[in-house]
Amino acid sequence: xxxxxxxxxxxxxxxxxxxxxxxxxxxxxxxxxxxxxxxxxxxxxxxxxxxxxxxxxxxxxxxxxxxxxxxxxxxxxxxxxxxxxxxxxxxxxxxxxxxxxxxxxxxxxxxxxxxxxxxxxxxxxxxxxxxxxxxxxxxxx
Numbered sequence: 001x002x003x004x005x006x007x008x009x010x011x012x013x014x015x016x017x018x019x020x021x022x023x024x025x026x027x028x029x030x031x032x033x034x035x036x037x038x039x040x041x042x043x044x045x046x047x048x049x050x051x052x053x054x055x056x057x058x059x060x061x062x063x064x065x066x067x068x069x070x071x072x073x074x075x076x077x078x079x080x081x082x083x084x085x086x087x088x089x090x091x092x093x094x095x096x097x098x099x100x101x102x103x104x105x106x107x108x109x110x111x112x113x114x115x116x117x118x119x120x121x122x123x124x125x126x127x128x129x130x131x132x133x134x135x136x137x138x139x140x141x
Contacts, residue, residue, distance in 0.1 A: 023071035034068065034104075036075040041108035043075035046125075051098050060096040065122065069133040072106030073118035081139055083116065088135035096122065096130045114139055 019027035024034045032053070036043040047068070055061035070085060077083060096102070106120040116139065121132040 023067055032064070032068065032071075034071055036072065036106075038075060041076055043072055043106045045072060045075075045104045047102050047104065048100065049096070049098055049102065054098050056095070058098055060098060062090075062092065065092065065096055065131050066090050066133070068102075068104055069106070069120040069122060069131060070135070072104045072120040073133065073135050073137075074106070076106040076108050076118050076120075077116060077137070081111075081116065082141045083137040083139050085135050085137050086115075088133055090131065090133040092131050093129050094131075101125050102130070109134070 025031040110117040
């Protein structure tokens with residue numbers, strides 16, 4: 001077992017295990033402080049992104065959009081499955097505005113013994129699709 005696999009094997013369902021996570025860490029001063037609610041194989045978060053994370057003036061940086069989608073996909077399988085993203089694809093449908101309420105949903109699409117597939121989407125509250133992604137992840141425990 002590799003050292004990172006050993007570290008992940010001890011993860012439990014308590015989010016406080018990740019206080020410095022860039023996506024959800026409560027103690028990280030630059031964290032996005034995302035809070036996901038889990039229901040089965042789906043995770044959902046509502047958030048508003050500040051200008052601290054903008055790319056072009058008035059819009060969320062693409063790397064931040066990817067981070068939020070990746071976090072949603074991870075929360076869709078965690079803590080039942082411990083995994084790491086192996087491959088991902090992101091499609092930006094529209095520029096994501098700064099300071100606007102967003103809804104982010106991640107879900108597990110397919111599971112096998114060693115791999116699983118997830119998908120996520122970011123929308124406005126009215127359902128307008130802004131960005132979406134899919135990923136394949138390795139099971140690490």
